[in-house]
Amino acid sequence: MVLISKQDILNYGKGLAVIVLILLIWEVAALVIQNNYILPTLGAIFTVLLHPFAPVLGGESLIANMLQSLKEVLLGFFCAAVLAIPIGLWIGWSTEARAYFNPVIQILRPVPPIAWMPFAIAWFGIGINSVVFIIIMGAFFPILINTVDGVQGVRRRWTEVAMMLHATPFEQVRTVVVPGALPVIWTGLRVSFGVAWMCVVAAEMLPGTSAGLGFLIMYAYNLGQLQVIGAGMIIIGLIGLCADTVFRAGRSRFFSWQGRE
Amino acid sequence: MEPVLTLNTITKTFRDSEQNCPALAGVSIDAYPREILCIMGPSGCGKSTLLRIIDGLEQADAGTIQIAQGTMAGSLSVAMVFQDPALFPWLSIYENIVYGLRLTAQKVPEDEVNERAAALLALTHLDSFAHSYPHQLSGGMQQRVAVARALAVTPQVLLMDEPFSALDTFTRRELEDEVIRIRDGMKTTIIMVTHNPEEAVYIADRIIILSERPAVVSEVLPVDLPHPRDPAGPEFIRIRELVTRRVLGKPDP
Known part of the structure; x- marks a missing residue:
């Protein structure tokens, strides 16, 4: 059972107060400026948010665009995890592999994923494949x-216990290295999901895409519909928050031993 | 009686690019069935190295080790308890104890796994904690689990490397009694490295004193006192002081 203490409620209240304050400042500023091309009113933004299934600007609905982005993120994120975890296990386990691969990783890692866009388009053409490629490049390294x-x-000692009990090298990896490393791998997944989400929006903003939240934001910008941009940004933020909550819940559910061993 | 373990002039030098560091210079020890041996010596003399060589975690440069083979399926010749419990924090107490039994090297059928676990949980008074996780247990209880995990593979020889040094005096005494009970109940030979003379005299049948690095056996002291031993008894105190002097290399008064 989860017990919510008074302190928790108080902390939520504090966080909520700042959000309300920002919204208030926004709304006052919007009313003063009176220009929808600079600052749309909250009312206009929430009108978009409250009709998530309605076509937006003559195109797909907010939800449809969101699902498109989500699909691309999950696909890219999944591919990145399937590639990066086994390679990471190998490089972490073998000093030899580390010697070979560490330099190339350190060179490629700081390259912003979006810089791969021209190559992505050259290799995969315009469309979802290129976007997914960008996401993989972004999510892979974390x-x-x-x-x-x-x-x-x-801990070296854990591996020694396994060796002492005659575990084979494969069993050492399966029963000690993987579970022992999993909390940190989980952190990597959490970070990389955030990166993937940033990549998808950025990639969709580039020319040639026709769906997704990034596309919607750019499209609305071209039509001067800033309330749609605001709505899109709020959706992006909320999905990021949801994902992070899921990862954090997973962490306290499965890795509560971390830091207490 | 045939020794269960014979170490014959074990030699070990640690080498790195800068220097050679000789640790063991020909250590020979016999251990007999159901015997509790305590190994003592100045700190850094190579006691832990010796245990790690017996267990196969380190290779000796020279010398031979003969160990009686396990008598039943799913048993190892030696198992070790380290200074820290080193339990797997993601496994329950039960899963930690049976860890070794489920490895392909042992291949113990699952009903026997349950049987052995139940017996060990009872022996180490951990019955009610089978489904707890290591971080929920005190240090002393964690070390009990580590002992049970090593005993699960029914070793001929149980090696213990300063297993209780991190525990408080009372927990320590309890676990020392438990070691004696384990020897009596499971007929295991126990070789324990300790730096505590009282602990050695309390549990050991023989105390082996190693010299300073590079270590050789400088003396073997038998402890012929009946169990349970009284640490306040005059003979106990005499042996304890003798051991202390020998480890420190001080002359007898």
């Missing part, structure tokens, strides 16, 4: 780096 760190952080 997972990889955290997996390598996680494996290297596995």
Whole structure:
């Protein structure tokens, strides 16, 4: 059972107060400026948000665009995880592999994922494949780096216990290294989901896309419909918040031992 | 009686690019069935290294080790308890104890796994904690689990590397009694490294004193006192002081 203490409620209240304050300032500013091309009123933004299934600006609905972005993020994120976790386990486990791959990782890692866009378009054409490629490039490195760190952080003594009980190298990895590194891998997944979400919006803003929240924001900008941009940004923020909550819940559910061993 | 473990002139030098650091210079020890041996010596003399060599975690440069083979399926010749419990925090107490039994090296059928776990949980008084997780247990209880995990593979020889040094005096005494009970109940030979002379005299049948690095066996002291031993008894105190002097290399008064 989850017990919510008075302190929790108070903290939620404090957070909520700041949000309300920002909304208030926004609304006052919008009323003073009286120009929808600079600052749309909250009313206009919420009108868009309250009709999520209605076609927006003659195109797909807010929900449809959101689902498109979400689909691309999940696909890219999943591919990145499937690639990065095994490679990370290998590099973390083997000093030899680390010697070979660490330099190339350190060079590629700081490249902003969106810089891959021209190559993406050249290789995969305009469309979802390019966007997913960008997401993979963005999500891959946080997972990889955290997996390598996680494996290297596995206590030597745990591995020795496994060796003492005659675990095979494969069993050492399966029963000690993977579970021991999992909390840090999880952190990598959490970080990379955030990165993936940023990548999708940025990638969709580039020319040639025809769906997704990033596309919607750019499209609304071209038509001067700033309330749609506001609504799109709020949806992006809320999905990010939801994802982070899921990851945090997973962490306290599965890795409550971390830091207490 | 045949020894269960024979170490014959075990030699070990640690080498790195800068220097050679000789740790063991020909250590020979026999351990007999159901015997509790305590290994003592100045700190850094290579006691832990010796246990790690017996267990196969380190390779000796020279010398031979003969260990009686496990008598039943799913048993190892030696198992070790480290200074820290090193339990797997993501596994329950029960899963920690049976960890070794589920490895392919042991291949113990699942009903026997349950049987052995139940017996060990009872032996170590952990019955009610089978489904708890390590972080919910005190240090002393965690070390009990580590002992149970090592005993699960029914080793001929149980190695213990300063297993109770991080525990308070009372918990320590309880666990020392438990070691004696385990020896009596499971007929295991126990080799324990300790730096506490009282602990050694309290549980050991023989105390092996190693010299300073590079270590050789400098003396073997038998402790012929009946259990339970009284740490306040005159003979106990005499042996304890003798052991202390020998470890420190001080002459007898």
